[in-house]
Amino acid sequence: MTIQWFPGHMAKARREVTEKLKLIDIVYELVDARLPLSSRNPMIDEIVANKPRIILLNKADMADTEKTNRWLDYFNSQNNNTKAIAIDAHQGKGLTKIHSLSKELLKEKWDRMIAKGIRPRAIRALIVGIPNVGKSTLINRLAKKNIAKTGDRPGVTKAQQWVKVGKELELLDTPGILWPKFEDQEVGLRLATTGAIKDTIINLQEVAVYALRYLSEYYPSRLHERYGLEEIPEDVVELFDAIGKKRGCIMSGGYIDYDKTTEIIIRDIRTLKLGKITFEIPTE
Secondary structure, eight states: OOOOOOOHHHHHHHHHHHHHGGGOSEEEEEEETTSTTTTSOHHHHHHHTTOOEEEEEEOGGGSOHHHHHHHHHHHHTTOTTEEEEEOBTTTTBTTHHHHHHHHHHTHHHHHHHHHTTOOOOOEEEEEEOOTTSSHHHHHHHHHTSOOSOOOSSTTOOOSOEEEEETTTEEEEEOOOOOOSSOSSHHHHHHHHHHTSSOGGGSOHHHHHHHHHHHHHHHOHHHHHHHHTOSSOOSSHHHHHHHHHHHTTOBOTTSOBOHHHHHHHHHHHHHTTTTOOOOSOOOOO
């Protein structure tokens, strides 16, 4: 499956982010805690260069806690200029750490300003991330009011905007920046599984097959419990058929209704009916 999705507003966003970078003190990079690496845009590293950065593993409430902790260790061991924390922007969990961590990362810069007799201004932070990762929800939570438009559809935010959060923080929101083409098709499949890519431009059956293959390897007990399967077939098509039969997705003639079965599998993943799942683990 080849996925290419790069709306014009994303190309424009990349140019504008590059232009605004000189105004920024720190970068808040939102990633999906269920796929912390696949939900990072490689272009963001190029764009933000060596700016201090906090990687926010959002939607941590939907991810496997043990694997989230492994990802935090992974990111926090990268360099002294980057920190990572797990948050749930929707519920507001973990957000109090963002400001204190920002001050910690910017302490040397602020100390230099004070030494020169310059009074430190509000921290200016750039929020970046792929579509549907929760940027607007985070901004609204931090600002304690609905400033940014939110939605379950990727690509909701279309323009950049500055948002003041009290007297000590100013945020620059950007549209979700997705890369033009996925070189690794598994990255596209992982993103599609969690809904980061519009369902209308992908083959959902391929996504469901990919998800089942992963779940049967890493979370087989979830499949047993959710679908009442006595055993997990090694062949993913047989597994697909077994779930279809258990859920009554049968067409006339006794054939499996693959569209309906696909819909059930994808919905069960996205609504946590299969529990908290992380779709990738850090390499040691």
